[in-house]
Amino acid sequence: MTKTSSLSIRVETETKDKAEAVCKELGTNLSNAVNIFLASLVRCNGFPFELKIETSNEETMQAMQEARKISRERSAKRYKNADDLIKDLLD
Known part of the structure; x- marks a missing residue:
């Protein structure tokens, strides 16, 4: 036993x-x-899963700040849905 x-x-x-x-x-x-x-x-010989703290790298943080700035501009192009955005990107 x-x-x-x-x-x-x-x-x-x-x-x-x-x-x-x-x-x-x-x-x-x-x-x-x-x-x-x-x-x-x-x-x-350790945790049976990954331990991590989700952090964004500097490049990602800068891209997110740029995206926020662009989205606040009145001249920023707007789309009604994702399909319209994808169509515009592919054209």
Whole structure:
């Protein structure tokens, strides 16, 4: 028999309740979900998903500022829908 240990963690009540509901839909429980996560963490030697902070690079930020500026100009061309825009771009 495998030796087990207890793990006590603090989580927001709403998060816990929603996680329990998801687990129930999947036919499991929160304890099994945490065990699956921990086993994946060990197997991957890190998180089993990508951790990142979405940031835009300087070029993207400049392009977004330029787009905002252009959209405020009265002379900026306007389109009723995406199809009209695409048609104009292809012409």
